[in-house]
Amino acid sequence: MTPALGTTDLKVRLRLEGGWFTVCDLSALLPGRGVAALLPDGRQAAVFADRAGRLHAIDNRDPFTGAAVLSRGLTGTHRGRPFVASPLLKQRFDLESGQCLDDEAVRVTAYEVTAYEAEAVE
Amino acid sequence: MTTTPGASPTIVLVGHGMVGQRFLEALAERGLTATHRVVVLCEEPRPAYDRVRLTSYFSGRTVEDLSLTDAAFLAEHGIELHLGDPAEHVDRAARKVTARSGLVVGYDVLVLATGSHPFVPPVPHRDAEGCFVYRTIEDLLAIEEYARAGAAVGTVVGGGLLGLEAAGALKSLGLAPHVVEFAPRLMPLQVDEGGGAALLRTVEGMGLTVHTGVGTQEVLVGDDGAVTGMRLSDGSELATDMVVFSAGVRPRDQLARDCGLTVGERGGIAVDERCRTVADPHVFAIGECALAADGRVYGLVAPGYAQAETAAAAIAADEERAFTGADPSTRLKLLGVDVASFGDAHGATAGCLDVVYSDSRAGLYKKLVVGRDGTLLGGILVGDAEAYGTLRALTGSVPPVPPETLVLPAGAGAPARLGPSALPDDAVVCSCHNVTKGTIRGAVTEHRCTTVPEVKKCTGAGTGCGSCVKVLGRLVDAELAASGVEVDKGLCGCFSQTREELYELVLALRITSYRDLLDRYGREGARGGDGCEVCKPAVGSIIASLAPSIGAGTHVLDGEQAALQDTNDHFLANLQRNGSYSVVPRVPGGEIAPEKLIVIGEIARDFGLYTKITGGQRIDMFGARVEQLPLIWARLVDAGFESGHAYGKSLRTVKSCVGQTWCRYGVRDSVRMAIDLELRYRGLRSPHKLKSAVSGCQRECAEARSKDFGVIATAGGWNLYVGGNGGATPRHADLLAQDLSDAELIRLVDRFLMFYIRTADRLERTSTWLERIPGGLDHVRDVVVHDSLGICEELESLMAAHVSHYRDEWAEVVNDPEKLARFVSFVNAPGTPDPVVGFVPERDQVKPDLPLLSIGPRPFVETLEGSTLR
Ligand code: SRM
Ligand SMILES: Cc1cc2nc3c(=O)[nH]c(=O)nc-3n(C[C@H](O)[C@H](O)[C@H](O)COP(=O)(O)OP(=O)(O)OC[C@H]3O[C@@H](n4cnc5c(N)ncnc54)[C@H](O)[C@@H]3O)c2cc1C
Ligand code: SF4
Ligand code: FES
Numbered sequence: 001m002t003p004a005l006g007t008t009d010l011k012v013r014l015r016l017e018g019g020w021f022t023v024c025d026l027s028a029l030l031p032g033r034g035v036a037a038l039l040p041d042g043r044q045a046a047v048f049a050d051r052a053g054r055l056h057a058i059d060n061r062d063p064f065t066g067a068a069v070l071s072r073g074l075t076g077t078h079r080g081r082p083f084v085a086s087p088l089l090k091q092r093f094d095l096e097s098g099q100c101l102d103d104e105a106v107r108v109t110a111y112e113v114t115a116y117e118a119e120a121v122e
Numbered sequence: 123m124t125t126t127p128g129a130s131p132t133i134v135l136v137g138h139g140m141v142g143q144r145f146l147e148a149l150a151e152r153g154l155t156a157t158h159r160v161v162v163l164c165e166e167p168r169p170a171y172d173r174v175r176l177t178s179y180f181s182g183r184t185v186e187d188l189s190l191t192d193a194a195f196l197a198e199h200g201i202e203l204h205l206g207d208p209a210e211h212v213d214r215a216a217r218k219v220t221a222r223s224g225l226v227v228g229y230d231v232l233v234l235a236t237g238s239h240p241f242v243p244p245v246p247h248r249d250a251e252g253c254f255v256y257r258t259i260e261d262l263l264a265i266e267e268y269a270r271a272g273a274a275v276g277t278v279v280g281g282g283l284l285g286l287e288a289a290g291a292l293k294s295l296g297l298a299p300h301v302v303e304f305a306p307r308l309m310p311l312q313v314d315e316g317g318g319a320a321l322l323r324t325v326e327g328m329g330l331t332v333h334t335g336v337g338t339q340e341v342l343v344g345d346d347g348a349v350t351g352m353r354l355s356d357g358s359e360l361a362t363d364m365v366v367f368s369a370g371v372r373p374r375d376q377l378a379r380d381c382g383l384t385v386g387e388r389g390g391i392a393v394d395e396r397c398r399t400v401a402d403p404h405v406f407a408i409g410e411c412a413l414a415a416d417g418r419v420y421g422l423v424a425p426g427y428a429q430a431e432t433a434a435a436a437i438a439a440d441e442e443r444a445f446t447g448a449d450p451s452t453r454l455k456l457l458g459v460d461v462a463s464f465g466d467a468h469g470a471t472a473g474c475l476d477v478v479y480s481d482s483r484a485g486l487y488k489k490l491v492v493g494r495d496g497t498l499l500g501g502i503l504v505g506d507a508e509a510y511g512t513l514r515a516l517t518g519s520v521p522p523v524p525p526e527t528l529v530l531p532a533g534a535g536a537p538a539r540l541g542p543s544a545l546p547d548d549a550v551v552c553s554c555h556n557v558t559k560g561t562i563r564g565a566v567t568e569h570r571c572t573t574v575p576e577v578k579k580c581t582g583a584g585t586g587c588g589s590c591v592k593v594l595g596r597l598v599d600a601e602l603a604a605s606g607v608e609v610d611k612g613l614c615g616c617f618s619q620t621r622e623e624l625y626e627l628v629l630a631l632r633i634t635s636y637r638d639l640l641d642r643y644g645r646e647g648a649r650g651g652d653g654c655e656v657c658k659p660a661v662g663s664i665i666a667s668l669a670p671s672i673g674a675g676t677h678v679l680d681g682e683q684a685a686l687q688d689t690n691d692h693f694l695a696n697l698q699r700n701g702s703y704s705v706v707p708r709v710p711g712g713e714i715a716p717e718k719l720i721v722i723g724e725i726a727r728d729f730g731l732y733t734k735i736t737g738g739q740r741i742d743m744f745g746a747r748v749e750q751l752p753l754i755w756a757r758l759v760d761a762g763f764e765s766g767h768a769y770g771k772s773l774r775t776v777k778s779c780v781g782q783t784w785c786r787y788g789v790r791d792s793v794r795m796a797i798d799l800e801l802r803y804r805g806l807r808s809p810h811k812l813k814s815a816v817s818g819c820q821r822e823c824a825e826a827r828s829k830d831f832g833v834i835a836t837a838g839g840w841n842l843y844v845g846g847n848g849g850a851t852p853r854h855a856d857l858l859a860q861d862l863s864d865a866e867l868i869r870l871v872d873r874f875l876m877f878y879i880r881t882a883d884r885l886e887r888t889s890t891w892l893e894r895i896p897g898g899l900d901h902v903r904d905v906v907v908h909d910s911l912g913i914c915e916e917l918e919s920l921m922a923a924h925v926s927h928y929r930d931e932w933a934e935v936v937n938d939p940e941k942l943a944r945f946v947s948f949v950n951a952p953g954t955p956d957p958v959v960g961f962v963p964e965r966d967q968v969k970p971d972l973p974l975l976s977i978g979p980r981p982f983v984e985t986l987e988g989s990t991l992r
Contacts, residue, residue: 023949023950032658032682033692035949036948036949037949037950038950042957050652051637061958065699066975069689069697069701072689072692072697074686075655076652076653076655077651077654080651082652085654087690088697088699092655
């Protein structure tokens with residue numbers, strides 16, 4: 001069998017302090033729905049794809065309740081910017097900056113996130 | 123003890139009833155509480171409350187809800203209120219009042235607002251145990267206690283307004299109510315013979331037994347001295363466990379008589395047009411205890427309020443205000459029947475003519491009294507008093523359309539729907555607070571009010587008996603529209619359509635994708651975007667309700683639909699505060715075999731779940747991690763269960779009582795019917811959750827009338843009630859149809875639910891929907907019973923499609939690897955549980971470890987530490 005040359009797999013990675021960290025296959029992301037990823041230091045990230053294929057990642061913890069659930073919220077567009085609404089008490093968070101849209105004083109970490117082509121391992 | 127009036131003059135108010143409270147507010151508004159010492163002697167153990175709405179206590183309003191004042195109001199205005207301390211003696215020469223406690227207060231102005239007491243005819247044993255009157259909260263609590271202690275039949279003496287209310291209260295306490303009325307018809311003061319006849323048929327249809335044209339001769343008592351029955355004037359005997367006298371009221375004028383004030387021949391403290399007693403300029407009388415300058419004693423709250431204002435104005439001497447008489451208009455909902463009378467209802471004006479519409483089958487009777495020149499003089503409405511607000515305001519003028527068109531029901535000869543826009547500016551829209559249409563328009567145009575609550579606050583309109591609120595709403599909308607304010611009824615920032623409009627679009631165009639709908643029909647700026655958390659689940663629900671009929675995937679996690687669901691629907695379980703989930707297995711009708719109980723116990727034990735019996739006759743298991751959900755469902759499926767909806771806008775449970783099979787009173791198999799209904803409608807997506815219950819007899823142990831659709835067995839079949847609600851704003855369901863066979867019942871429920879799903883707003887329970895939609899219950903009955911829109915066949919076929927396509931959505935996840943893959947805590951560590959979900963022991967079970975939630979790292983949010991987090 002001839003391995004198809006240049007076969008690639010799209011993977012999603014986050015930029016952490018120590019460098020890029022791969023979390024999952026791009027195909028695991030359903031547009032409009034998040035997944036949670038466990039980071040090496042024990043933190044959690046919520047990773048989203050929107051319908052245009054743009055990726056976003058913020059801290060998974062809901063700062064209002066402490067539960068790690070932001071990845072399970074509903075996403076949307078507000079004034080052209082992407083957001084997620086916490087599934088617990090419904091506060092909205094900007095997905096690019098992590099800023100809470102309902103409370104100026106609250107903000108969660110936002111991560112840089114990209115999809116990259118990983119060589120398909122035979 | 124004598125309190126000496128200080129530097130400021132003293133106003134003493136005797137009686138803190140509805141009118142007394144209104145008087146205090148009028149004093150405060152005029153600044154008199156700042157310049158005067160105000161002392162209130164109140165006989166009852168609690169401050170003023172809403173006597174008009176007393177009966178609503180039996181439909182769920184609490185004693186606190188009825189209160190008309192609060193400590194803050196009294197404190198702010200420095201009002202000294204003495205509860206449970208009635209005035210006993212007035213010394214007019216020394217200007218002093220002595221209360222029961224011995225308190226003596228000197229006054230500069232004395233205001234009597236002592237109200238009335240119920241008249242009890244002097245029949246033997248009228249004081250026996252089991253005899254009551256109906257005037258105060260204490261009366262009502264005593265009636266409730268006695269009824270609950272085992273009474274089955276209750277009789278009300280008096281078939282007037284209050285008597286029928288009392289009978290309604292007895293009925294809601296589960297008693298079989300009788301009404302004995304001496305006059306030949308019900309509500310002899312308010313309605314005429316025709317209206318009385320329409321009312322009679324309707325209230326009899328509701329289970330009241332009415333005896334007119336007979337008086338009460340004697341209360342019969344047993345050996346223990348408690349009531350056992352009544353002997354009537356025609357010689358017959360009526361067995362009854364309790365008697366409520368409601369045979370009219372008499373002004374409480376004893377205090378006034380004792381100190382030599384003038385009282386009328388038939389009672390009432392005589393006052394002039396300023397509400398000052400004719401005998402003493404230092405003393406005023408207002409409310410039901412007063413005999414007004416027009417020679418009448420008013421038994422309604424609106425004239426009392428006007429008197430309170432008048433007296434306050436006279437004391438302040440800042441305004442020429444007189445009380446020369448009032449319009450005795452009333453509108454009430456008696457046992458769910460609308461009854462209203464206004465103006466010259468009995469046609470006493472010389473030369474006047476009647477316009478009458480009567481439909482005894484539908485229980486409708488409407489009469490207008492019109493002068494020779496076409497002036498509307500008054501009228502009576504029974505069964506449908508929708509037009510009351512408009513008609514009352516038009517009284518005294520010539521209506522812009524022929525009067526007969528005003529009484530014809532919708533559908534009969536295309537009547538003119540005369541909106542409030544037809545009213546002249548000086549028409550009084552709210553008669554409780556004497557607010558004109560002009561004032562309401564001004565609130566919108568000048569004071570920039572944009573909602574009914576704002577207008578209520580600004581003008582006071584609608585804050586009395588509430589009967590004008592509908593007209594108010596229409597006026598506000600019309601005024602906003604006229605002043606060019608766009609009233610945005612859109613679902614959210616993404617759609618300018620209402621939910622109902624979106625439903626029609628999805629159904630008519632067979633739109634199966636949210637994105638498609640957004641890109642074609644969304645607001646300009648929202649097209650091509652990701653929508654929002656409001657419209658996504660709403661549209662997801664519409665698509666799910668119609669899925670089989672429009673060709674969409676029938677699983678909530680199919681394709682794009684998965685992205686639309688709220689988190690609970692997405693994970694098919696209820697999210698808890700620490701990120702864990704609860705699972706509530708479906709227990710149709712609440713019936714469960716011992717083997718299944720054991721299975722639930724075993725599952726909960728094996729997964730370490732907290733268990734609790736819910737209010738919906740099921741067992742809830744809490745504390746499951748995402749990755750445990752499919753494992754739990756698999757165990758349930760193996761044991762013949764399915765998980766159930768405690769989440770989602772869908773059918774919750776159909777509760778049942780044990781019914782005919784076991785219960786000595788049951789007349790039908792309520793358990794079987796509840797199971798049938800639950801299995802038929804399970805999984806149905808709707809604008810809000812749907813709850814149901816089936817009771818085996820009128821005792822109503824399943825609380826069916828607090829449900830969206832409730833069923834009660836009768837000797838002749840099933841009665842179907844709709845629009846009930848528990849929760850924060852309880853509402854008793856209304857009777858939609860009676861004595862239905864099994865098949866008729868199911869067909870009607872099919873139609874009702876589909877019509878609701880089609881026309882309700884997002885998150886609108888059937889109760890609010892029923893109150894909002896034009897025409898209310900009558901309209902719904904026309905549509906689903908009489909098929910007035912010709913859509914019943916379609917409604918039935920939509921439901922048939924739902925029923926035949928129903929699948930166990932939890933079992934499908936267990937059997938579908940792709941869906942199953944989503945049930946992990948971490949996409950990159952599928953085997954690792956979420957470390958934030960932890961538990962600690964409590965009362966032999968577990969509870970969330972809440973401190974654990976606050977330990978995790980949380981950059982940027984130090985400010986929240988210790989505040990929101992417990
Ligand atoms: C579990 C249960 C309490 C219990 O321990 O008994 C419960 C728990 C919840 N109720 Fe309830 N309600 C429960 C019976 C009731 C009842 C009683 C009944 O159904 O007989 C009522 C009043 C009846 C009614 O709904 O008219 C009730 C009125 C509400 C309301 C107010 C609804 C309203 O129209 O005012 C809400 C809030 C809402 O839906 O917006 C609510 C919302 C909730 C939610 C869904 C709140 C939430 O979003 O987390 C709770 C989630 C349960 C869970 O996580 O499993 N729950 N809730 C009961 C589940 C019954 C079942 O087996 O399905
Ligand atoms: C069940 C029911 C339904 C009604 N429905 C309607 C309706 O739909 N529409 C309508 O317009 N009206 C209705 N009414 C009538 C309405 O409640 C009265 O018109 C209104 O309460 C009169 O107010 P008031 O302050 O004059 O008397 P009340 O509200 O009776 O207040 C008088 C107060 O004075 C107290 N008092 C008496 N003597 C003394 C004393 N010596 N010292 C101290 N305190 C004393 C009494 O205890 C009482 O608290 C209804 C009444 C009832 C009972
Ligand atoms: S409602 Fe049901 S349980 Fe209650 S008395 Fe009637 S049949 Fe018996
Ligand atoms: S008419 Fe009673 S509140 Fe307006």
